[in-house]
Amino acid sequence: MGTDRAGRSRxxxxxxxxxxxxSVGNGLFMPLSLVxxxxxxxxxxxxxxxxxxxxxVLTLPVPLWAGALADRVGALPVVVAAQLLQAAGYLAYAWVxxxxxxxxxxxxVAVGVRFFWSAVFxxxxxxxxxxxxxxxRDTWYAVSNGARTAGLAVGGxxxxxxVADGRAGTYRAVAYAAAACFALAxxxxxxxxxxxxxxxxxxxxxxxxxxxxxxxxxxxxxxxLNTVFALTSMMLGLxxxxxxxxxxRGPAWLTSAILAGNAFLVALLSAPVGTRLPRHRRTRxxxxxxxxxxxxxLAMATVGPGxxxxxxxxxxxxxLLFTVAEVVHAPASAALAAAAAPVAARGRYLAxxxxxxxLASLVAPAFFATLYEVDSAAPWxxxxxxxxxxxxxxxxxxxxxxxxxxxxxPAVGRRAAADAGAGTR
Numbered sequence: 001m002g003t004d005r006a007g008r009s010r011x012x013x014x015x016x017x018x019x020x021x022x023s024v025g026n027g028l029f030m031p032l033s034l035v036x037x038x039x040x041x042x043x044x045x046x047x048x049x050x051x052x053x054x055x056x057v058l059t060l061p062v063p064l065w066a067g068a069l070a071d072r073v074g075a076l077p078v079v080v081a082a083q084l085l086q087a088a089g090y091l092a093y094a095w096v097x098x099x100x101x102x103x104x105x106x107x108x109v110a111v112g113v114r115f116f117w118s119a120v121f122x123x124x125x126x127x128x129x130x131x132x133x134x135x136x137r138d139t140w141y142a143v144s145n146g147a148r149t150a151g152l153a154v155g156g157x158x159x160x161x162x163v164a165d166g167r168a169g170t171y172r173a174v175a176y177a178a179a180a181c182f183a184l185a186x187x188x189x190x191x192x193x194x195x196x197x198x199x200x201x202x203x204x205x206x207x208x209x210x211x212x213x214x215x216x217x218x219x220x221x222x223x224x225l226n227t228v229f230a231l232t233s234m235m236l237g238l239x240x241x242x243x244x245x246x247x248x249r250g251p252a253w254l255t256s257a258i259l260a261g262n263a264f265l266v267a268l269l270s271a272p273v274g275t276r277l278p279r280h281r282r283t284r285x286x287x288x289x290x291x292x293x294x295x296x297x298l299a300m301a302t303v304g305p306g307x308x309x310x311x312x313x314x315x316x317x318x319x320l321l322f323t324v325a326e327v328v329h330a331p332a333s334a335a336l337a338a339a340a341a342p343v344a345a346r347g348r349y350l351a352x353x354x355x356x357x358x359l360a361s362l363v364a365p366a367f368f369a370t371l372y373e374v375d376s377a378a379p380w381x382x383x384x385x386x387x388x389x390x391x392x393x394x395x396x397x398x399x400x401x402x403x404x405x406x407x408x409x410p411a412v413g414r415r416a417a418a419d420a421g422a423g424t425r
Contacts, residue, residue, distance in 0.1 A: 009130035011193035012140075016147045018188040019120070020084060023148040027155020028174050029090065032163070036093065036175070040168055051099060055106035063351040064210065066118035070347025071209075075123035076195060078115060083186035085112030090179035094172045112182075114358075118351040120144075123195070125338040125346060130196035135275075136408045137338055138282070141331035142274020150267035153260065155181075157245050163171065199238035213352055218400040219340055223356050225397065226333055228390040229286070230360035231367065232293045232383055233329070236262060236322055239368050239379065240315075247303050247376050254307050258319050265323045281406045282336040283398040288393035289329035296321040297384030299375035339405035341415050367389030406409045 029036070037048050069078050089108030096105050124144055128137040135143075155178075163170055213219060237259060244255045277285055299318035303311070334350075341349030371379040398406065 004371060006098040009127045009133060009193075009195050010132075011189075012127060012131065012133070014188055014192040015124075015127060016143055018185040018193070019144055020147040020151040021181050021188070022116075022185040023150075023151025024155040024158075025086070025090070025178040027157075027184070028159050028178045028181065029093075030152070030156060030159075031176065032159065032171070036171055037096070037102055039171055041097055041102060043102055047099060048102065051103045051104050051279070055103060055110045058107055059110045062111060063118040063354050063358070064348075066115045067122075067348035067351025068209070070122045070351065071118045071345060074195065075119045075126055075347055076189060076193060078119035079123050080086070080186045080190045082112045082115035082119065083182045083189070084107075085115065087179045087182035087186065088112075090175050090182065093175040094179075096158070106243040111347045117357070118354050119347065121334050121338065121350045121353070122347045124334075126195040127193070136278045137335040138269075138277040138331045138408065141273040141334045142270045142327070145327075146267045146270025146274075149270070150261050153263040153267065157260075160163065160322050209348050210352070212342070212345060213349055218397060219337075219352075220347060221393070221397050221399070222304065222337060222340065223353055225390050225393045226337075226353065226356040227359050228328055228386045229290065229293070229333065229359045231364055232297075232387060233326055234364045235368065235379075235383060236319065238364055239372075242368075242372070243300070243303055243376075247305070248315070249305045250308060254308075254312060254315070258315055262319055262323050262326075264403070265320075266327055268326045269323075270331075274331050275327070277332055277335075278408060281398070282332045282339075283394050283401070284405055285328050285332035286394050287338070287391045289325040289332070290387045290394065292321045292325035292328075293387040294384045294391070297380045297382075297387065301380035304376075335408065336401070336405055339408060341402050 033049055033052070033190070034045070037043060037044060043051070066078055066082075086109050089105050089110075089112060092101070092105035092108060096102050121141070124140050125137055128135065159174055162174060170372065222277045240258060241252075241255050244250050244252070248254075296318050299321065303314060303318075305311075337350055337353045338346060367382075368379045371382055
């Protein structure tokens with residue numbers, strides 16, 4: 001499943017559609033995380049927090065397994081299995097009653113999520129390698145990012161409307177709908193999407209892998225730098241509600257409007273930005289994103305009480321900086337990591353790259369809360385400083401990365417060059 005012996009990829013539109021449907025499922029349940037179990041079970045809040053955290057910690061080794069599987073059998077089968085695992089988890093959500101059921105259901109979903117994120121970037125890179133069009137990996141990553149963001153937004157909006165009545169049956173309906181989204185996404189990819197077969201995949205574990213990655217200082221540095229950017233990318237949704245309540249003292253609807261505007265712009269801008277990114281070095285694109293995030297952090301540090309129009313204008317301008325940085329960073333960083341990885345071990349390299357996001361998600365709440373207790377501007381100034389240092393770090397790392405990883409020619413050009421080379425041998 002998932003490979004095409006002819007060396008061409010098929011089903012790109014279906015792949016993007018499936019990733020959108022997958023994200024609708026995530027968006028449906030994201031606003032309900034704790035509320036769902038509080039509403040439908042008798043498990044106390046404190047225990048729920050422990051159970052959900054334990055389920056997440058359980059997934060930390062998953063990228064290591066997912067990357068090895070992606071190199072052995074291909075990334076698409078791993079993505080499909082991850083989506084079906086999440087579907088099973090959400091079906092279980094509709095039936096849980098006690099602590100054990102909550103943990104098992106949450107663990108199924110969490111493991112599925114981690115497998116998905118550990119393999120999906122390899123799947124997109126594999127597809128781009130045999131893409132019949134002129135899009136580069138950067139463009140495929142950008143379009144996929146926009147599609148996923150649109151799906152998250154749609155799912156979140158639907159849930160906000162549907163659960164307003166608060167009935168238990170409606171909550172369960174959301175769980176069933178999320179399960180259906182993941183199952184449909186998995187079936188679509190399994191049935192319609194094909195990527196080139198990697199002839200040397202079976203040799204991958206002997207030629208490279210985690211041992212080689214542990215010696216690849218440039219790639220490890222890339223993971224470290226990306227942890228800073230991943231941490232930054234999580235801060236808008238994590239911190240904005242608190243800032244609005246305690247600093248700006250504005251209405252709750254303004255938070256929702258800003259977050260919705262961010263999602264809309266990411267979905268709208270991802271494709272056009274993605275088609276232009278290949279003109280520039282990926283490292284320079286990431287540096288630009290870091291500079292924009294630095295400016296965003298400095299702007300957020302100035303937020304305080306004031307007239308609603310002034311506060312709204314400041315937050316909207318700052319969020320625009322954040323959004324452009326997000327739209328540029330997401331595809332450029334993923335494409336850089338994919339291009340810097342050896343083909344035979346790309347699954348493992350990109351799975352390891354996902355640890356930057358896993359670490360950031362663990363650190364982000366404590367990072368914000370601890371610094372915010374010191375001063376309301378402290379987390380934003382710290383983020384600005386980290387991003388400025390990150391930009392300098394990426395520029396310094398540039399000379400240590402493979403030259404071919406910095407910029408990529410379109411897929412058609414890559415295939416033509418490969419065919420020409422084959423004809424001369």
